[in-house]
Amino acid sequence: MYESNTSKHHKLFIIGAGASGLMAAVTARDLGIDTAIIESNDRVGKKVLTTGNGRCNITNESTATGTDEAVALSRKYHSNQTEFPLPVLQQFGVRQTADFFNTLGLPLIAVENGRMYPMSLQAASVLDIFRIALEDRNVPIYFKTKVLDVTVSREHPRFTILCQTETEGQIVYTSDYIFLCTGGLTAPKTGTDGSGYTLARRLGHTLIDPVPGIVQLKLEYPYLKELSGVKFEGLGHIIVNGEVIRSEYGEILFTDYGASGPPILQLSRKAAYQLARGETVTLSLDMMPDRTEVEVVDFLDTHWGTFGHRTVAASLIGILNKKLIPVLLKEAGIDQEPNLLCQDLSWKTKKILYRLMKRWEFIVTDTNGFTNAQTTAGGIDTKELKEGTLESKLVPGLYLAGEVMDVDGDCGGYNLQWAWSSGYSAAMALADHLAGTT
Incomplete structure (x- = not known):
């Protein structure tokens, strides 16, 4: 006492x-x-x-x-x-x-x-x-x-x-x-x-x-500073061992350390617990959630067919946030070809771009902590x-x-x-x- x-x-x-x-x-x-x-x-x-x-x-x-x-x-x-x-x-x-x-x-x-x-x-x-x-x-x-x-x-x-x-x-x-x-x-x-x-x-x-919980996610990605500030309506998935364990739709925001926005905040709890267990956690982003993969292929093929004379970078203006485009081209391995025309896209590169539109994947390294x-x-x-x-x-x-x-x-x-x-x-x-x- x-x-x-x-x-x-x-x-x-x-x-x-x-x-x-x-x-x-x-x-x-x-x-x-x-x-x-x-x-x-x-x-x-x-x-x-x-x-x-x-x-x-x-x-x-x-x-x-x-x-x-x-x-x-x-x-x-x-x-x-x-x-x-x-x-x-x-x-x-x-x-x-x-x-x-x-x-x-x-x-x-x-x-x-x-x-x-x-x-x-x-x-x-x-x-x-x-x-x-x-x-x-x-x-x-x-x-x-x-x-x-x-x-x-x-x-x-x-x-x-x-x-x-x-x-x-x-x-x-x-x-x-x-x-x-x-x-x-x-x-x-x-x-x-x-x-x-x-x-x-x-x-x-x-x-x-x-x-x-309800916190931003830190990502391992070399071009985050270039993406910082970019917002888009998309679908986010948390993936562990090849399995989607939660998905959320809404406005996603890239930051200089990772990702934020309502869908990311909702997904963060699952990510945090899996990280605490030592699991590898992947954030997969769907930038065209209103279209199936087949519809994305049809849409882009039609678009590129119509504007085959344009560069690939120019063809994506109006479809994606302009700041996203150069990073996407880096990810697809064609950033060294700034004048590449849509009509000259290889099938291999097209498949990479199709995938990125629906499944752009990032390794989650951490959350933004209890303070945030x-x-x-x-x-x-x-x-x-x-x-x-x-x-x-x-x-x-x-x-x-x-x-x-x-x-x-x-x-x-x-x-x-x-x-x-x-x-x-x-x-x-x-x-x-x-x-x-x-």
């Missing part, structure tokens, strides 16, 4: 004032639970400010139709236990999220592809509304307070929380229940430094090795949590919410939706427990 000159006790302590912690705090307090928050930063929700390009992509309404809304929504999530998110999403889905924020005074609007944002299109509005809600409910927040350790006792109070503060040095807090809402490893400058993993492991939990990732894949093993309630099976009274556990979503507001859903579900489960209904 730790000794301190100062001690504070609350029925529930929430460690972390990110999205899941804020949702849990408001919900728990509305349910009559004596709740307080411990936050290492000097303000709440620092990471929320970075989401949705500063607009805060709160959720996504594209799955919010039909009787199987929660099932459709759950397919946007990944975990070692694929069915684990469903009971949580059934309790609190997209519609409940929109209703919740509306009751706080923050109406949402759908802007693109079902993505929902605050009407102000400012992430700061979300935090302002939460601050007001917490003040209205008299929820204490202990800022600039870093949790060093948590110990469990069979006696009251059950949890002892050792913290380091800027003003009081080490301080001990006690509680009957704890919500671990510390996030993962993404955006470490906002405070998500993986400390929640350490706390959970000390309490007996297992960590599934985290990797960056939007989410963390991996985390505390969900097999050690109760489905639907998110209470630890190992430590009664300990609940997890948000990114700290092994659940992550696709790009498009789904990770924030998990934060809202899991924070709400944990608070409801604790209220039901205290009421004696579970």
Whole structure:
């Protein structure tokens, strides 16, 4: 047991004032639970400010139709236990999220592809509304307070929380229940430094090795600087051992280190895990996804037949981004023949160009790291949590919410939706427990 000159006790302590912690705090307090928050930063929700390009992509309404809304929504999530998110999403889905924020005074609007944002299109509005809600409910927040350790006792109070503060040095807090809402490893400058993993492991939990998710990919390719800035609508595939393991369509962007854009971000989780396992990972790009391979051959043959008098480089203007063309010709081995006419193309070179249009392959060497990732894949093993309630099976009274556990979503507001859903579900489960209904 730790000794301190100062001690504070609350029925529930929430460690972390990110999205899941804020949702849990408001919900728990509305349910009559004596709740307080411990936050290492000097303000709440620092990471929320970075989401949705500063607009805060709160959720996504594209799955919010039909009787199987929660099932459709759950397919946007990944975990070692694929069915684990469903009971949580059934309790609190997209519609409940929109209703919740509306009751706080923050109406949402759908802007693109079902993505929902605050009407102000400012992430700061979300935090302002939460601050007001917490003040209205008299929820204490202990800022600039870093949790060093948590110990469990069979006696009251059950949890002892050792913290380091800027003003009081080490301080001990006690509680009957704890919500671990510390996030993962993404955006470490906002405070998500993986400390929640350490706390959970000390309490007996297992960590599934985290990797960056929704992040750019680094590629091994000699002409990346020439391609940097090029955008095109295409289809990306992640290939491992000759097998396509995931495909995504949309705007793909070349960078000086590799590739970005929504499809790449979606593909990155698969790539990161395969790289962590030591596999060779290939990114294959289809620059004409609306045509089959046969149709590409027919299209290019007709085009080159019509404009046989033009150079190959000139013939591709208007079909491909102009910056792509010289690199493509290098890849096809004809860059040393700038005046090569379409009518003089060999069958061998044509086949290379056909293939590049549909299957331009790059070796993936790495992701762009946790600093640039939007989410963390991996985390505390969900097999050690109760489905639907998110209470630890190992430590009664300990609940997890948000990114700290092994659940992550696709790009498009789904990770924030998990934060809202899991924070709400944990608070409801604790209220039901205290009421004696579970």
